[in-house]
Amino acid sequence: MTIYTSEKIKELLKVYFIMGSNNSSLAPDYVLEEALKGGITVFQFREKGSDALEGEAKFQLAKRMQKLCNHYNVPFLVNDDIELAIALDADGVHIGQEDENAIKVREWIGNKVLGVSAHSIEEIKLAMEAGADYIGIGPIYATSTKKDAKEVQGTSLIEKVKQLNLRIPIVGIGGITIDNAYPVIKAGADGVAIISEISMADNPYEQTKRLKKVVTDQE
16 A cells, blocks of 8 residues: 655645546546646546536446556545545545545545645644645636635635645645646645646647646746
8 A cells, every 4th residue: 555645745746637527528538548648646536516427427437537547656536425435445535625524534534645625724724633635725716617616815825834834735726727837836835736727628648748847847
């Protein structure tokens, strides 16, 4: 079993791709494999929203995507669905503030990766106490992917985390593109989480390569 130290988590967060079947007009399996070839560092399976798959269809898609991630040696995380994550023996889960309690999730998944979305210093501290391995902060910019997204806050919370010296890996999320990813890294995030910038690209492979270059060139 892989042991994910804080330093390892920071490396994994660099190019964090999130996708479900309804995030692209192309076949999701194809998009994910192209993104894996292009250099994503972690993948989160997020099957939510309109036209999202359910039941066995959702399970089979997740299983295929996990197999692809395993082939390219990239961690496979599941958004919110703890039962699915356990059934697949996924590498970890990511939960939001409206999802299951982080303390309970940590008990259920043991030492697998636990990511928590947070929108304030208080939420970040609570997540850290619950045993979160990393924090997702956003939305950094306006986004149309998540219909119930919180108010856009730019990089201010990331900067505040660094000022307070809270030692937790951070990934920025929300409306991030190749053109605006640099300020997120400059503010102190360890990586950027992307959905449509890759999933809706005509060439997911080239788009991923370009994004990775932007992120890694700023280190």
